[in-house]
Amino acid sequence: MNSLFDMNKEQAHSRHQELAAEIKRHDAAYYTHDEPEISDAQYDALRRELEELEKQYPELVSADSPTQKVGAAPAKGFAKVRHAVPMLSLSNVFSEEELGEFLDRIRRFLTLPENESIEIIAEPKIDGLSCSLRYEGGKLVQAATRGDGYEGEDITENVKTIKDIPLTLPEDAPDILEVRGEIYMGRADFAALNKVQEETGAKTFANPRNAAAGSVRQLDVEITKTRPLKFFGYALGQVSEPFASSHFEVREQLKRWGIPETAYTICASLDDLMQNYQSILESRPDLDYEIDGVVYKVNRLDWQERLGFVARAPRWATAHKFPAERAITRLNAIDVQVGRTGVLTPVARLEPITVGGVVVSNATLHNQDEIDRKDIRIGDIVVIQRAGDVIPQVIEVLKDKRAGDPPSYQLPDTCPACGSLAIREEGEVAKRCTGGLICPAQRVERLKHFVSRLAFDIEGLGDKIIRDFFAEGLIRTPADIFRLEEGNKASLTPIRAREGWGDLSEKNLFAAINARRDIELNRFIYALGIRQIGEATAKMLAAQYGSIENFIRAMNEAQNRESEAYQSLIAMDGIGPSMADDLLGFFAEDHNREVLQDLLSQVSIKPYDAPQTQGSPVAGKTLVFTGALSISRSEAKAQAERLGAKVAGSVSSKTDYVIAGEDAGSKLKKAKDLGVKVLSEEEWLSLINEKNQ
Ligand code: IVH
Numbered sequence: 001m002n003s004l005f006d007m008n009k010e011q012a013h014s015r016h017q018e019l020a021a022e023i024k025r026h027d028a029a030y031y032t033h034d035e036p037e038i039s040d041a042q043y044d045a046l047r048r049e050l051e052e053l054e055k056q057y058p059e060l061v062s063a064d065s066p067t068q069k070v071g072a073a074p075a076k077g078f079a080k081v082r083h084a085v086p087m088l089s090l091s092n093v094f095s096e097e098e099l100g101e102f103l104d105r106i107r108r109f110l111t112l113p114e115n116e117s118i119e120i121i122a123e124p125k126i127d128g129l130s131c132s133l134r135y136e137g138g139k140l141v142q143a144a145t146r147g148d149g150y151e152g153e154d155i156t157e158n159v160k161t162i163k164d165i166p167l168t169l170p171e172d173a174p175d176i177l178e179v180r181g182e183i184y185m186g187r188a189d190f191a192a193l194n195k196v197q198e199e200t201g202a203k204t205f206a207n208p209r210n211a212a213a214g215s216v217r218q219l220d221v222e223i224t225k226t227r228p229l230k231f232f233g234y235a236l237g238q239v240s241e242p243f244a245s246s247h248f249e250v251r252e253q254l255k256r257w258g259i260p261e262t263a264y265t266i267c268a269s270l271d272d273l274m275q276n277y278q279s280i281l282e283s284r285p286d287l288d289y290e291i292d293g294v295v296y297k298v299n300r301l302d303w304q305e306r307l308g309f310v311a312r313a314p315r316w317a318t319a320h321k322f323p324a325e326r327a328i329t330r331l332n333a334i335d336v337q338v339g340r341t342g343v344l345t346p347v348a349r350l351e352p353i354t355v356g357g358v359v360v361s362n363a364t365l366h367n368q369d370e371i372d373r374k375d376i377r378i379g380d381i382v383v384i385q386r387a388g389d390v391i392p393q394v395i396e397v398l399k400d401k402r403a404g405d406p407p408s409y410q411l412p413d414t415c416p417a418c419g420s421l422a423i424r425e426e427g428e429v430a431k432r433c434t435g436g437l438i439c440p441a442q443r444v445e446r447l448k449h450f451v452s453r454l455a456f457d458i459e460g461l462g463d464k465i466i467r468d469f470f471a472e473g474l475i476r477t478p479a480d481i482f483r484l485e486e487g488n489k490a491s492l493t494p495i496r497a498r499e500g501w502g503d504l505s506e507k508n509l510f511a512a513i514n515a516r517r518d519i520e521l522n523r524f525i526y527a528l529g530i531r532q533i534g535e536a537t538a539k540m541l542a543a544q545y546g547s548i549e550n551f552i553r554a555m556n557e558a559q560n561r562e563s564e565a566y567q568s569l570i571a572m573d574g575i576g577p578s579m580a581d582d583l584l585g586f587f588a589e590d591h592n593r594e595v596l597q598d599l600l601s602q603v604s605i606k607p608y609d610a611p612q613t614q615g616s617p618v619a620g621k622t623l624v625f626t627g628a629l630s631i632s633r634s635e636a637k638a639q640a641e642r643l644g645a646k647v648a649g650s651v652s653s654k655t656d657y658v659i660a661g662e663d664a665g666s667k668l669k670k671a672k673d674l675g676v677k678v679l680s681e682e683e684w685l686s687l688i689n690e691k692n693q
Contacts, residue, residue, distance in 0.1 A: 128184025178237030189228035324387030325356035338441035417441030455527035619644030627664030
């Protein structure tokens with residue numbers, strides 16, 4: 001290439017064209033697939049060359065030059081959007097039996113008599129990307145991805161290019177209407193897109209889902225515009241005026257307002273549902289879009305509301321997944337991975353094989369018992385299975401294909417990462433590394449967990465980067481993440497100078513980290529990575545203790561198992577003694593306390609944002625239900641939790657109310673002994689209904 005100063009105007013012109021095209025192509029590779037073909041440093045160099053050229057020859061600056069696009073350089077990422085109503089996920093069933101249990105649970109929760117039928121709407125489960133469309137005054141004002149369910153990404157401009165989606169609604173639509181649905185790509189359109197990608201040398205997509213997601217999550221809206229995307233509506237978010245009393249009515253009304261809808265079937269029994277499932281399964285190959293199951297939803301909206309949600313999924317809906325796909329391949333080796341809490345997990349390395357359109361080369365073997373039970377040995381020919389997003393499994397070994405008598409497999413007695421003893425405690429299935437914090441694998445896994453989506457959610461700190469930064473000593477503990485920028489300023493080898501990095505990606509990384517210096521208490525607790533403390537439990541703890549100071553104080557006090565703090569911890573519904581042991585064990589360790597203190601010097605913790613309990617007379621109160629109520633115990637509990645109350649399993653002096661139904665026994669007595677306020681069911685109902693006046 002000529003140097004800038006050797007070029008004549010004509011050459012400069014043609015180099016400019018070349019560069020602009022190349023940068024656009026790399027933008028596409030980067031934003032479409034999250035899979036750049038060149039390093040950030042190389043990309044930055046291209047942009048700099050372009051900028052230099054334009055400085056020399058200002059006449060080259062045109063409206064569509066990459067230098068004129070949003071800001072100086074495209075920033076990776078979209079603005080965040082907080083969902084007015086969370087966008088949750090679906091539970092799964094895989095068999096008639098599990099489907100029957102789903103229906104039974106609903107019947108029990110609602111205390112419906114055996115002869116009352118539960119109307120269910122069955123609709124296809126199209127695999128794409130979920131999206132919430134928000135209309136205000138009949139106009140599409142915002143479109144957002146699901147994200148972590150509470151906060152998604154603003155993709156309004158991209159979504160406006162999807163022809164299927166109306167930009168305005170008729171006058172009779174509510175003032176505020178959120179339509180949740182799926183953006184997807186049809187089979188034929190997917191094939192055609194991949195053909196074009198192939199011809200133009202661009203990367204092809206593995207499946208229609210990836211193609212849809214990649215096409216929507218484009219900073220360059222022009223690219224989204226060219227992609228054949230479709231949409232169908234499957235649920236509502238926030239709505240200013242209710243307009244339906246059943247899911248059926250919702251779908252029909254949405255259709256009248258111009259929102260695309262798929263076909264659906266109304267079923268009234270398990271038999272109906274199974275028949276419908278069979279017929280959809282049979283028609284699957286003829287559909288012009290790919291589906292991975294059937295979604296069932298309770299038709300009555302008042303029932304949906306009563307049923308509510310458990311953890312991340314509604315009780316009133318489930319997905320009936322199609323049978324998993326299987327394939328036969330060779331198990332070449334067994335590797336051992338060390339998890340965050342030291343668990344050794346054997347992983348099968350397989351001869352790569354395509355299962356349902358996806359190449360599989362690893363499968364989990366779970367633990368030693370599983371290997372023994374299936375008699376899995378290295379070199380075996382095995383049947384593997386892949387169901388949806390679940391990690392592939394080894395189903396069985398084809399024993400007649402076994403060559404000779406290879407030795408049976410035993411997990412090692414020492415940790416492959418740190419060499420510490422690995423032991424399996426009495427009554428446990430897992431073998432664990434005893435190295436604790438000296439084990440680099442555990443520390444890296446903890447860091448990975450710390451930045452993961454439901455924890456600190458730091459974009460840009462992927463698994464590989466964490467591993468590398470840990471190995472180089474840049475990040476050893478969570479607090480180091482927040483000191484990275486400061487240290488980088490003084491560093492002789494700054495991050496931007498590394499292979500695969502550049503000014504832009506360095507800047508973005510620090511921006512992503514700094515954006516998380518304010519973090520919600522529930523995310524913070526979850527991020528600590530304490531054994532057994534998952535996302536839902538972290539949320540319960542955050543709701544119970546409200547602030548980080550209270551939480552830490554309570555954990556310290558509860559070290560004494562005789563204390564009230566301990567009693568109220570284990571009285572929390574869903575926290576048993578074993579979970580309490582893990583939780584308290586974490587706080588008992590000096591090292592953990594140091595890490596925590598260090599971290600608290602870097603971040604500030606927002607008190608837990610309890611879901612929609614404004615004006616609730618029982619928000620933050622601790623209740624105990626006892627005796628027989630007119631609704632099921634699960635419903636009573638769910639209802640109280642929706643109002644921000646905490647439901648405990650046993651009565652203590654911290655209990656605010658005991659709600660006593662018929663035939664209440666020892667808990668009622670204890671409440672009276674302790675002087676805790678006792679309410680009858682009627683008194684309880686009138687208390688919580690006050691807020692609706
Ligand atoms: S209902 C609270 N209905 O599947 C309601 N979801 O695995 C939750 N999906 O996140 C969603 N087709 O992206 C619903 N007919 C359908 C669906 C559907 C596809 C997707 C959706 C959801 C995911 C859950």
